[in-house]
Amino acid sequence: MGIGEAFAREFARRGHNLVLVARSRDRLQALGEELRQKNGIDVEVCVEDLSDTESPGRIYEFCRGKKAHVEILVNCAGISCAGDFAEIPHKKLEEIVMVNVMATARLTRMFLSDMVARKQGSIINVASLGGLQGVPGLGLYSATKSFVITLSEALHEEVKGAGVQVIAVCPGFINTGFFKHSGHNAANLRLPISGTDVVVKAAIRGLRHNRIRIFPTLIDNILAFSQRLVTRSVVIRLAGYFAAVKD
Secondary structure, eight states: OHHHHHHHHHHHHTTOOEEEEESOHHHHHHHHHHHHHHHOOOEEEEEOOTTSTTHHHHHHHHHHHTTOOOSEEEEOOOOOOOSOGGGSOHHHHHHHHIIIIIHHHHHHHHHHHHHHHHTOEEEEEEOOGGGGSOOTTOHHHHHHHHHHHHHHHHHHHHTGGGTEEEEEEOOOOBSSTHHHHHTOOGGGOSSOOBOHHHHHHHHHHHHHHTOSEEOOSHHHHHHHHHTTSSOHHHHHHHHHHHHOOOO
């Protein structure tokens, strides 16, 4: 759903065969069938829950079993829990880290080796504008997205001579089911909410120009640049103000 579905629809429109991964079997199969019929492409459906520590390995083996040579890997799964860090349930904390950090790292590690061997491939890691600093009320989420950004930056440099691209897309607030599932009241936000298509178009444009970090909107770019002009304490307070996690 959300950004992942938007990527699937755009790549299908461009004629790419797809391997779709999510934990909702019915919704995933319905989307796969729709994209097959509409675009005349091959779509494989892999039902996995990325909070399961073994799921990245099963996804990789699924692709190998289907002889699917993955040319573009999109890591866009992400979960959060709005509120003070001290109040996050232990189980939810581990789930967030597993999905946002470990699953991203493991999937990237597995598929990157094949791409380097073929000297061809791209990895799109969907991070967040929140990953540029800690966000009060979203501390763990912003920390996981910082991980995604810095890992992507390092890999971008490591593989640039191997014909492989790694980029990080850093959107602001996007209109998905994310807010509802995380307990974050979107009505409180003090910044505009963009559509998922903005993220996808920016990511594809970023791949074309081989950028390291991509900020999808003008506001995203302004906020990222403005951090150079003020102290970190001001940056963090402003991030908390814009996110407005608490009523």
